[in-house]
Amino acid sequence: MLDPKRIRNEANILAEKLRLKKFDLDIEKLAILDGQRKALQLETEALQNERNSKSKLIGKAKAAGEDVSEILAGMESIKKDLESKKEKLDELQNALNDYLQGVPNIPDDDVPAGDDESANKIVDTWGSPAQFEFEIKDHSELGEALDLGLDFATATKLTGARFVVMQGHIARLHRALIQFMLDIHTNEHGYRELNVPYIVNAESLYGTSQLPKFGEDLFKLEHEQDFYLIPTAEVPVTNIVRDEILEAENLPLKYTAHTPCFRSEAGSYGKDTKGMIRQHQFEKVEIVQIVKPSESGAALEELTKHAEVILQRLELPYRKVVLCGGDLGFGSAKTYDLEVWLPSQGTYREISSCSCFTDFQARRMQARWRNPDTGKPELVHTLNGSGLAVGRTLVAILENFQREDGSVQIPAALKPYMNGVEILN
RNA sequence: GGAGGGGUGGCAGAGCGGUUGAAUGCACUGGUCUUGAAAACCAGCGAGGGUGAAAGUCCUCCGAGAGUUCGAAUCUCUCCUCCUCCGCCA
Numbered sequence: 438m439l440d441p442k443r444i445r446n447e448a449n450i451l452a453e454k455l456r457l458k459k460f461d462l463d464i465e466k467l468a469i470l471d472g473q474r475k476a477l478q479l480e481t482e483a484l485q486n487e488r489n490s491k492s493k494l495i496g497k498a499k500a501a502g503e504d505v506s507e508i509l510a511g512m513e514s515i516k517k518d519l520e521s522k523k524e525k526l527d528e529l530q531n532a533l534n535d536y537l538q539g540v541p542n543i544p545d546d547d548v549p550a551g552d553d554e555s556a557n558k559i560v561d562t563w564g565s566p567a568q569f570e571f572e573i574k575d576h577s578e579l580g581e582a583l584d585l586g587l588d589f590a591t592a593t594k595l596t597g598a599r600f601v602v603m604q605g606h607i608a609r610l611h612r613a614l615i616q617f618m619l620d621i622h623t624n625e626h627g628y629r630e631l632n633v634p635y636i637v638n639a640e641s642l643y644g645t646s647q648l649p650k651f652g653e654d655l656f657k658l659e660h661e662q663d664f665y666l667i668p669t670a671e672v673p674v675t676n677i678v679r680d681e682i683l684e685a686e687n688l689p690l691k692y693t694a695h696t697p698c699f700r701s702e703a704g705s706y707g708k709d710t711k712g713m714i715r716q717h718q719f720e721k722v723e724i725v726q727i728v729k730p731s732e733s734g735a736a737l738e739e740l741t742k743h744a745e746v747i748l749q750r751l752e753l754p755y756r757k758v759v760l761c762g763g764d765l766g767f768g769s770a771k772t773y774d775l776e777v778w779l780p781s782q783g784t785y786r787e788i789s790s791c792s793c794f795t796d797f798q799a800r801r802m803q804a805r806w807r808n809p810d811t812g813k814p815e816l817v818h819t820l821n822g823s824g825l826a827v828g829r830t831l832v833a834i835l836e837n838f839q840r841e842d843g844s845v846q847i848p849a850a851l852k853p854y855m856n857g858v859e860i861l862n
Numbered sequence: 863g864g865a866g867g868g869g870u871g872g873c874a875g876a877g878c879g880g881u882u883g884a885a886u887g888c889a890c891u892g893g894u895c896u897u898g899a900a901a902a903c904c905a906g907c908g909a910g911g912g913u914g915a916a917a918g919u920c921c922u923c924c925g926a927g928a929g930u931u932c933g934a935a936u937c938u939c940u941c942c943u944c945c946u947c948c949g950c951c952a
Binding site: 488 | 872879880881891908909910911912913920921922931932933941942
């Protein structure tokens with residue numbers, strides 16, 4: 438959520454910036470609503486004040502044994518008046534709040550303009566795609582051909598479309614990737630490893646802004662309480678700081694967690710129907726940082742680098758792109774996508790998305806730090822990125838390290854995790 | 863699942879219908895004292911919001927929500943959550 442004060446004071450500037458994100462800020466509607474709010478709030482609070490001071494008078498008078506009927510006389514009308522005003526005020530504030538909840542974050546100044554992904558800018562390219570002397574296969578062909586490999590048919594029986602069963606060496610490779618990623622982030626990049634709930638409440642989803650706008654992407658549980666399966670570890674991990682005031686010396690907080698992610702993938706029916714690219718359940722190693730506002734720009738660069746290291750160690754060719762305004766996520770001020778080379782598609786596909794949310798999530802969560810310069814609680818900045826999406830990393834390895842006979846070489850960096858297995862066949 | 867007891871400021875812990883946003887202690891910040899530190903003493907010290915140029919001022923918040931009342935941290939109801947005991951269980 439944006440700062441309501443800022444919207445009040447700089448509506449035109451913000452509207453201009455939000456146009457980059459293809460969002461049309463309704464300044465007029467906001468001005469009207471806020472004008473009504475202001476008037477009504479003043480009246481309501483004046484009435485509350487009157488009620489409070491008269492009630493205190495009654496208390497005093499009673500203690501002194503005096504007659505209170507005179508003071509009591511006007512109270513009934515104040516009460517009624519207050520009740521109706523309060524109700525209207527609540528309605529107004531809800532309407533304002535609903536609107537503000539739907540306003541996306543302001544893009545950073547260096548975010549390129551553009552309507553869709555075609556306007557994203559390539560920042561960096563690492564490695565070069567291998568040249569194959571034979572006809573290449575895609576990951577599902579490769580995986581299904583393996584004796585102990587990918588088994589989509591069984592998963593369909595067990596559950597339905599967009600799930601997979603991994604067997605034997607592939608399952609091990611999947612597990613090895615998780616260990617490998619977590620080890621690097623904890624040992625080399627300074628993140629604390631967390632194990633978190635895979636089910637969260639609605640409040641947490643509001644905090645990181647999956648709700649109220651993106652509820653259709655979530656799996657909701659049938660339960661007395663509003664419980665949801667997490668769509669990403671970002672939700673439980675970032676919400677750790679919800680309603681907290683952090684001490685400056687404890688910042689930055691750097692967390693990593695491996696979790697499954699559950700997405701209903703509503704509205705993506707035609708896309709990536711084959712294979713493991715888009716599943717209802719996949720696993721991810723997430724990295725999250727909670728930082729002082731002045732440090733969030735540098736933190737995004739660092740965090741993205743941390744995700745890149747994984748790709749480099751795995752010898753997977755990739756490129757780094759900065760998302761243009763139109764492609765930027767709802768809460769993000771700036772996002773780098775890391776895209777890995779997929780030989781079967783002859784293109785780069787997203788394998789990590791690293792974003793800085795500035796104070797957007799922090800305001801929703803009331804996640805603050807005590808600024809020693811002011812002594813006051815101020816909002817933190819939050820960042821997160823995939824480091825990396827495990828299923829897609831597995832796909833990339835299968836495809837990039839495939840050999841003519843359909844076997845797959847394991848990248849050297851994973852050898853310590855594979856119990857001697859060097860080739861999948 | 864059953865039975866009982868709790869949830870108050872950074873922490874501990876009073877308050878159980880009226881001048882209580884909340885005693886007291888610890889912690890923290892500033893000051894006095896001291897060569898310096900400690901101790902002692904004095905003062906300050908929750909969060910969110912409105913309004914205002916500012917000083918200030920007003921409103922809201924004692925797990926959450928609803929209710930009773932002129933007035934609720936205090937009374938009633940529902941929910942959440944924690945602890946102890948019993949049962950079941952990976």
